[in-house]
Amino acid sequence: MTLLERFYQGDKIALSKIISYVENQSSEYRQVLAQLYPKSGRAYRIGFTGPPGAGKSTIVDKLTSFLVKENKMVGIIAVDPTSPFTGGALLGDRIRMQDLTNQESVFIRSMATRGSYGGLATATKEVSIVMDAFGKDFILIETVGVGQVELDVVNACDTTLVILVPESGDSIQAMKAGLMEIADVFVVNKSDREGANRIVTELEMILDIRKKKGEWEYPVIATEAVNNKGIDQLLNKIKEHREFITGHKIFEEHRKNQIKGDIKKILELKVRELVDSRILKSFDVDQIAERVFRCEDDPYSAVEKVLKQVKITN
Amino acid sequence: MTLLERFYQGDKIALSKIISYVENQSSEYRQVLAQLYPKSGRAYRIGFTGPPGAGKSTIVDKLTSFLVKENKMVGIIAVDPTSPFTGGALLGDRIRMQDLTNQESVFIRSMATRGSYGGLATATKEVSIVMDAFGKDFILIETVGVGQVELDVVNACDTTLVILVPESGDSIQAMKAGLMEIADVFVVNKSDREGANRIVTELEMILDIRKKKGEWEYPVIATEAVNNKGIDQLLNKIKEHREFITGHKIFEEHRKNQIKGDIKKILELKVRELVDSRILKSFDVDQIAERVFRCEDDPYSAVEKVLKQVKITN
Numbered sequence: 001m002t003l004l005e006r007f008y009q010g011d012k013i014a015l016s017k018i019i020s021y022v023e024n025q026s027s028e029y030r031q032v033l034a035q036l037y038p039k040s041g042r043a044y045r046i047g048f049t050g051p052p053g054a055g056k057s058t059i060v061d062k063l064t065s066f067l068v069k070e071n072k073m074v075g076i077i078a079v080d081p082t083s084p085f086t087g088g089a090l091l092g093d094r095i096r097m098q099d100l101t102n103q104e105s106v107f108i109r110s111m112a113t114r115g116s117y118g119g120l121a122t123a124t125k126e127v128s129i130v131m132d133a134f135g136k137d138f139i140l141i142e143t144v145g146v147g148q149v150e151l152d153v154v155n156a157c158d159t160t161l162v163i164l165v166p167e168s169g170d171s172i173q174a175m176k177a178g179l180m181e182i183a184d185v186f187v188v189n190k191s192d193r194e195g196a197n198r199i200v201t202e203l204e205m206i207l208d209i210r211k212k213k214g215e216w217e218y219p220v221i222a223t224e225a226v227n228n229k230g231i232d233q234l235l236n237k238i239k240e241h242r243e244f245i246t247g248h249k250i251f252e253e254h255r256k257n258q259i260k261g262d263i264k265k266i267l268e269l270k271v272r273e274l275v276d277s278r279i280l281k282s283f284d285v286d287q288i289a290e291r292v293f294r295c296e297d298d299p300y301s302a303v304e305k306v307l308k309q310v311k312i313t314n
Numbered sequence: 315m316t317l318l319e320r321f322y323q324g325d326k327i328a329l330s331k332i333i334s335y336v337e338n339q340s341s342e343y344r345q346v347l348a349q350l351y352p353k354s355g356r357a358y359r360i361g362f363t364g365p366p367g368a369g370k371s372t373i374v375d376k377l378t379s380f381l382v383k384e385n386k387m388v389g390i391i392a393v394d395p396t397s398p399f400t401g402g403a404l405l406g407d408r409i410r411m412q413d414l415t416n417q418e419s420v421f422i423r424s425m426a427t428r429g430s431y432g433g434l435a436t437a438t439k440e441v442s443i444v445m446d447a448f449g450k451d452f453i454l455i456e457t458v459g460v461g462q463v464e465l466d467v468v469n470a471c472d473t474t475l476v477i478l479v480p481e482s483g484d485s486i487q488a489m490k491a492g493l494m495e496i497a498d499v500f501v502v503n504k505s506d507r508e509g510a511n512r513i514v515t516e517l518e519m520i521l522d523i524r525k526k527k528g529e530w531e532y533p534v535i536a537t538e539a540v541n542n543k544g545i546d547q548l549l550n551k552i553k554e555h556r557e558f559i560t561g562h563k564i565f566e567e568h569r570k571n572q573i574k575g576d577i578k579k580i581l582e583l584k585v586r587e588l589v590d591s592r593i594l595k596s597f598d599v600d601q602i603a604e605r606v607f608r609c610e611d612d613p614y615s616a617v618e619k620v621l622k623q624v625k626i627t628n
Contacts, residue, residue, distance in 0.1 A: 030614045031614070033612070034615045036612075037606070037609075037612030037614065038609040038610070038611070038612055039609075040609075041607070041609055255607055256600075256603045256607050257603075259603040259606045259607055259613060260599050260603045262613045263599055263602055263613045263616060263617060264599070266613050266614060266617045267589060267617045267620065267621075268586065268589060270617055270618075270621060271585055271586070271589050271621075272586075274621075275581060275582060275585050279581065285577055286570075286574070288577055289573040289574045289577060292351070292573045292576075292577070293355070293566070293570050295351075295352040295353075295354075295355055296352070298347070298348045298349075298350075298351030298352055299573060299576045299577045299580050300344045300345070300351065302577060303577060303580045303581045303584055304584075306581065307584060307585075
């Protein structure tokens with residue numbers, strides 16, 4: 001049996017191998033993705049972001065348990081761009097493993113780095129396509145921190161959760177970090193702590209100002225994830241959001257825009273690779289530089305000449 | 315008389331117009347640069363970087379006065395990526411204007427933003443090519459702050475000065491920020507302040523460890539720029555460095571590597587523009603996205619098809 005055949009039969013090891021294949025951009029990984037892409041599109045992607053220590057992993061874990069009880073297949077991707085040596089991300093896995101990895105329907109993957117072309121956000125999307133094609137119903141994508149990579153990652157999700165804690169200033173921090181714009185559902189975790197009511201009220205006030213008729217009403221859910229409190233309400237809100245965006249064609253629109261972005265990005269990467277491999281190999285950059293240095297040519301005209309001579313097609 | 319004719323006759327207004335032309339990437343600005351490039355290569359580029367408040371502008375001003383006394387033509391580029399609305403950079407100009415702008419041989423330009431393609435570092439290099447072709451003997455490039463853009467800017471210079479102040483921790487900060495690797499000459503400015511001797515000694519110790527036989531010996535110059543102290547020694551060191559790198563073919567090597575980088579960057583930008591204008595315009599991305607969304611195609615195969623059909627030449 002080929003690797004892909006085993007993959008389609010639900011072999012977790014095959015899934016794991018293909019993810020590594022894609023993640024490491026092994027030769028012809030794009031052909032594999034091309035084959036899997038049409039089998040994807042069924043899974044619902046939920047993004048989790050927020051400051052470190054907000055309890056994202058715990059919420060992901062508890063939500064997963066609820067989904068498993070509903071006989072859903074769950075894929076989890078933990079994205080940690082701050083840990084290039086996967087230390088942080090791996091730790092997260094190890095803690096969760098006890099609970100979740102022995103569940104047949106759950107698959108966890110950590111991601112921290114990416115090869116030469118394309119960033120971590122692209123890699124995350126590619127891995128989610130693999131999980132999607134594998135038959136996952138839900139893909140939960142958790143990011144560590146609140147940088148640009150994380151925003152790109154969760155922006156590609158269907159429902160995005162921003163998880164905050166009652167510590168003072170968090171709602172303002174969230175606004176500063178651009179989190180308010182990307183959240184579909186706000187979670188105030190560790191809601192047993194002091195100040196929880198205040199931040200919930202604060203957020204609701206801010207969201208109330210933004211409220212527009214006929215649009216999704218951004219909810220704020222208080223949770224206490226370690227004690228499994230509020231998780232069922234959270235899951236219901238996610239389902240509500242899913243229904244809302246599906247009903248209002250927002251889901252379709254968003255997915256299509258995502259795909260358009262993907263196409264452009266793939267096109268750009270592909271062209272850049274072609275430039276690197278074709279043009280720079282077949283042309284003597286040293287010699288051109290030598291001529292430019294001796295003022296016999298200029299780089300602009302030199303590039304024009306190169307492009308005229310080489311036809312960059314595949 | 316055409317603009318270029320006036321430019322070649324030393325008309326400062328023509329110089330100013332052409333710089334704006336290049337800076338704003340007006341249509342056919344590359345053709346203009348292509349014409350000017352072979353006339354450039356004569357000017358010596360000195361880069362100035364270091365933490366805010368170190369006195370970079372003052373040092374640039376005082377050095378300029380020395381160079382003007384030697385009948386040299388000086389161009390100054392003040393690069394401030396932190397001030398997109400040119401506020402900071404303009405302020406710097408205004409202060410200097412009184413001293414320098416009425417000097418016939420000095421030309422000052424502030425740069426803060428860049429158009430759609432290519433970054434501030436590329437723009438700075440392009441403006442320096444214009445000044446170079448205009449006949450400047452020295453181009454002094456001053457950066458505000460110590461970010462990546464600034465490193466890229468001064469890396470393109472022939473001699474790079476890192477300017478520090480006696481405030482504690484500065485030598486360690488400098489190492490952290492990657493300044494140690496790019497400096498050819500270290501300046502401890504405001505050397506009348508407490509701790510000046512300590513930081514000079516600290517730097518000399520660090521540099522002594524790195525010293526290799528036959529290589530340039532990185533000097534540390536103490537200055538008190540506002541009082542014009544140490545500026546003559548600094549200028550002598552810069553000249554010494556120039557002689558050293560010219561004699562050891564380092565100058566030639568460095569310039570050629572710069573040119574190679576330029577060629578690659580121009581090639582990449584050009585190809586990206588072609589992708590944007592040719593491919594994305596002539597192909598219906600919406601339609602492809604629609605097909606992908608309906609799982610009738612995948613973005614990877616779609617891109618392959620596009621590239622096969624279009625020949626990306628000029």
